[in-house]
Amino acid sequence: xxxxxxxxxxxxxxxxxxxxxxxxxxxxxxxxxxxxxxxxxxxxxxxxxxxxxxxxxxxxxxxxxxxxxxxxxxxxxxxxxxxxxxxxxxxxxxxxxxxxxxxxxxxxxxxxxxxxxxxxxxxxxxxxxxxxxxxxxxxxxxxxxxxxxxxxxxxxxxxxxxxxxxxxxxxxxxxxxxxxxxxxxxxxxxxxxxxxxxxxxxxxxxxxxxxxxxxxxxxxxxxxxxxxxxxxxx
Numbered sequence: 001x002x003x004x005x006x007x008x009x010x011x012x013x014x015x016x017x018x019x020x021x022x023x024x025x026x027x028x029x030x031x032x033x034x035x036x037x038x039x040x041x042x043x044x045x046x047x048x049x050x051x052x053x054x055x056x057x058x059x060x061x062x063x064x065x066x067x068x069x070x071x072x073x074x075x076x077x078x079x080x081x082x083x084x085x086x087x088x089x090x091x092x093x094x095x096x097x098x099x100x101x102x103x104x105x106x107x108x109x110x111x112x113x114x115x116x117x118x119x120x121x122x123x124x125x126x127x128x129x130x131x132x133x134x135x136x137x138x139x140x141x142x143x144x145x146x147x148x149x150x151x152x153x154x155x156x157x158x159x160x161x162x163x164x165x166x167x168x169x170x171x172x173x174x175x176x177x178x179x180x181x182x183x184x185x186x187x188x189x190x191x192x193x194x195x196x197x198x199x200x201x202x203x204x205x206x207x208x209x210x211x212x213x214x215x216x217x218x219x220x221x222x223x224x225x226x227x228x229x230x231x232x233x234x
Contacts (some may be wrong), residue, residue, distance in 0.1 A: 029041075041192040045091045047080055048073050050215050055205055057156065057225040059086035069193070070130075070152075071160065072096075072184065074123060074211045077177035081194060084204075090194050093156070093169050094183035098178045102210040104148035113181055121181045124148060125210035125218045131203035132196075142199055144184065144206050152195070152206070154188045162194040 047055060051073045059065050064084065072079045074096055081089045099118060102125035108116060128144045130152070133184075135141045141151035155165045165185060168176045178199065186195065209215065216223040 033087050043091070045080060045088045046181045047071065047088075047091075048076050048078075050209055051076070051078075053081065053215070053226075054209065054219065054222065055080070055082065055086070055088070057219070057222045058082075058205075058207070060168055061221065061225060063221065064205050067202060067233060069207065070204070071207045071209070073209045074125070075174075075209070077174045079184070081190075081198065083198070089198075092187050092190045093177065095165055095177050095180050097121045097182040100178075100211050102183070102213045104145065104150070108182070109145075109147050116181055122185060123180070123182050123208060124150060125208045125213065126163040127219065128206045129203060129207070130199065130206045132200055134140075141183075142195065144208070148182070150182050150184070152184045152186060152191075154191050155185045 051071050054071055058069060064082075064086075066084050068082060070079050070081050072094060076097065077094055078091055079094045080091045083089055098121040101119075101122035104122060104124040105120040108120050111120075124145055126145075130142050130144045132140060133143045133146070135143075135149075135151060135153075141153040144150045144152055154173070155169070159165050163179050165179055168179055169185065169187065171177075204234050209220070210218045216226070
């Protein structure tokens, strides 16, 4: 269900906000920009249960240190972008590492792509301070885990056609989104018009939820927040 809703959100982003032309006279006076903007239908943002827990903890504890942040749920293959004040802004589908797993293989970041084995193609889980920088080929990317060469970027233009990355991203299924070497692919329009403007000045945090390890093992402070919430008087 989450992937299906994210699929519709992605479709809207790929359309770059294009709207159907109203059936009106050719010389009709255009609507004010404000009226057009408010008339746009936005897809609902529906985090998973674990994603909601993490988002609530971040907002309650100010764990993001007044920086924008993103919560990526690998199991649902979706990413939700939040403002520095914790307001959810967009939800989009993502492509992640082929292999399930939450820890990067030691030294994988120094290997050539051809040297990385199937089991090493994981997207590590955890809390990362992400900042923009350059990758091979002078491509500017949002580095999530620079040591292990994990970044957020759009689908590479030179990716093999047989991988069908764009089709996988737009698919309503959630089990076909594991195709990368570990990096996180996002829709191009979302990357250029939403993520980059928000993160390009000071960076931001990226919280990658686990798919094999317990959630509170990856985010130990979440356990403290949960216990405090349970102990609070009604």
